[in-house]
Amino acid sequence: MEQFNFITNLLGIKDQNITILDILDAGTHKEIIAKLDYPAPKCPHCQGQMAKYDFQKESKIPYLECAGYKTLIRLKKRHFRCKVCRKVAVAETSLVKKNHQIATIVKQKIAQKLIEKVPMTAIAESLDVSTSTVIRKLKEFKFKTDLNCLPEYMSWDVETVREVTVSIGRLEMSFIAQDLDSRKIIAILDGRTQATIRNHFLRYSRQVRNQVKVITMDMFSPYYDIARKLFPNAKIVLDRFHIVQHLSRAMNRLRIQIMNPFDRKSHEYKALKRYWKLIQQDSRKLSHKRFYCPTFRMHLTNREILEKLLSYSQELREHYEIYQLLLFHFQEKQTDHFFDLIEGTISCVTPIFLTVFKTFLKDKDKILNALELLYSNAKLEATNNLIKVIKRNAFGFRNFDNFKTRILIALNIKKERTDLILSRL
Ligand SMILES: [Zn+2]
Structure with missing residues (x-):
């Protein structure tokens, strides 16, 4: 039994109520047989005392690869029955959240790979999950717009996003505003009409908008006027x-x-x-x-x-x-x-x-x-290249929001913050 404790540690299974019973070599993959059991808790329905009942039919939980082998945990969960209302409850574990099929650790790994800019299809393949699971995880990343500050140096750009609608490719334009110093994305807007941009920036107070000193943008820009109106203190500069x-x-x-x-x-x-x-x-x-x-x-x-x-x-x-x-x-x-x-x-x-x-x-x-103006063009080019890479890898982006989240993850989440983010997800 001691040996199996080492294995739970090695696998990163933190739930002490899980006991590994056996490990099977299934040829193409490894199977870990385990059970989940703990003393009967209070009934979630009536707060009465419950008693241990039988075990649930084992559930198959795909796990992270072990030593190069795909790994499956076959987990038997304890059933409890209430002595008062006779209702049955299933034992719960941090290994897989209630009503979820994918192990928590696999989800964390998906999040980590999203931050590392791995293409979504590659994430799905390497972790043996569906692309929709990866997209679901992507959607859990939430970015709040801080309406209390804007950078002094901002760049505006327009980016094409190809939307894949069934089989017909459709070109969409999006508007991207970025902090020139930190490269942080300030806004990615679905659409690039003047109304869209105006409505977005009008959410900031005039006082906050007055902080902006420079806005760089492309030539032929239809945004000169709107930039002048929204940001009266900003100098309009063309990108070198x-x-x-x-x-x-x-x-x-x-x-x-x-x-x-x-x-x-x-x-x-x-x-x-x-x-x-x-x-x-x-x-x-x-x-x-x-x-x-x-x-x-x-x-x-x-x-x-x-x-x-x-x-x-x-x-x-x-x-x-x-x-x-x-x-x-x-x-x-x-x-x-x-x-x-x-x-x-x-x-x-x-x-x-x-x-x-x-x-x-x-x-x-x-x-x-x-x-x-003194600023490094390299930064801007680096961002443009990064967006290109994301777009190239973005075959799975069926909508603008996914594309947007991916860019925000890439540019607004710093590596050192990764662990923090992961623990919150
Ligand atoms: Zn009860």
Whole structure:
């Protein structure tokens, strides 16, 4: 019997009323035979004294894997019968909550894995539970909005969430507000209309809203006005990340436009398609390392490949040079040079660049703010990447709330708080 006590400890079974009777090797899995018994308590119905009765038919409780084997606990629970009202009650245990089928420890493990950003399907598979069990656990995470404070530095972004409705994929937009310093999510809103955003932030008092000093957002944003009205003390700043993104997207679209008329089997087409990254990236970071390049069937450096790509089109070369210079001025915070170059070339650039340039000029003040503001873009990019990972892993997200909870878990629960949270769930 002593040995079985060690086993209950090893399995993390804390209920002293559970006694292990035997352990069976069922080939593919292990089975633990156990019973739950304790002195008869008072009747839950009439408070009369109960007496021990027979045992309930054993219930099968899937448990955490042991030494690599799936493990099943076959638990026989004691029945008690009231001497007064004759009603029967079943013994209770912390191993599995009343009317639940999944062991408490398995649920804690699900919660822990959710915090560790494991995909939901992988959690279900590794713990041998259904995806709906994982989703049920996900829904138990509750996040309260603290209406008494808002961060000084906030970022606003819009994120696409693909909703899987039966088999038809539907694209939904959601609005995300984040604390730029701590990366904590302030709000994830289902929908991105101005009314949705206004109604959300109007829940905060004016005094609290006045605390916000900076709001960063993307260009072309329909939110400038609403941000100004809701947050009168906040400076509106464009994300540096997004400014660069608009430039590089324009460059990429131009490359495709130039590539497409070439024959698909041609050298030019293949090279422009394959080495797109060399055009996009900062020319200062191109390596001098020589390597074998199958498209040209020779050893070339990245610079040499780039030179070949640019030789295919004068238009590509000219725009590449403007693009690289703009990137350079932007990174070096040479705002005068940045805008001089835009103004000086706007009359001769291709329509793809023209659209971006016009917006840059229109939002000049906010771009200047972006260059003056000191914050790490890395943080913002890290969050964007994290959201992408969650979305990629999110095949099980059939609704917005699950997606939202997953992001909140990932960003708002710090690792060191995990144990605390787990004990509360
Ligand atoms: Zn009774």
